[in-house]
Amino acid sequence: MTPTVATREEWLTARRALLEAEKEHTRRGDELARQRQRLPWVRMDKQYRFDTEDGQASLADLFGGRTQLLVYHFMFDPGWPEGCPSCSSVADGFDGIRAHLEHHDVALAAVSRAPIRKLLDYRTRMGWSFPWASSFSNDFNVDFGVSFTAESVGPETTHNYRQLEGPQLDPRNLPVEGHGLSAFALDEGEVYHTYSAYARGTDVLWGMWQWLDRAPLGRNEGDMSWFHRHDDYDQAAAR
Secondary structure, three states: OOOOOHHHHHHHHHHHHHHHHHHHHHHHHHHHHHHHOOOOOOOOOOOOOOEEEEEEEOOOOOOOOEEEEEEEEEOOOOOOOOOHHHHHHOOOOHHHHHHHOOOOOOOEEEEEEEOOHHHHHHHHHHHHHHHHHEOOOHHHHHOOOEEOOOOOOOOEEEEEOEEEHHHHHHHHHHHHEOOOOEEEEEEOEEEEEEEEEEEEHHHHHHHHHHHHOOOOOOOOOOOOOOOOOOOOHHHHHHO
């Protein structure tokens, strides 16, 4: 990208015009947040048992005594040696915000399909401490549209509220893991699903993108060869 070089006065004129667009974007974002909170709740009648570092747990147990739960669907297939690098970048911010969420009656947990031992070993490697549960022995990932296997995919399978079609249904492309965010509420002992988002719907959770969107050259998504897990950068630089 070739930048336009301008005087300070020309820059201020352009910046004030952009400010109006940013303010409108903020107002629209506030309204979208209100619409999310007005979504109806769906009672979770299906019982899930997760493996955690403290043993087996129900979905209600993941609330940790709070009334709200945010679950990040972390891409980690049972056969992978390590977690998704993009999800790992998102998760780099979890521990910093967790204390604030918990003091606002909101629990934060990651859920992945890999076995719990593999999740905990990877968490140690990455220096994280947030709660991480394994759905290896249940259908949670499939039911919430983030894991697709030859056994689970059929003509009615959807992702991000759209029906899968074409190459996405080809068994040669499976298994596939997806990422996402799901929100739950606990009321009088009943768990309710309130919201889920996938793909670009979770973009705002990836703090790195928000910073790069404000950097002079932006995200540079056309060439992601620069991007690695945080503990891989030294090795990448040495190559």
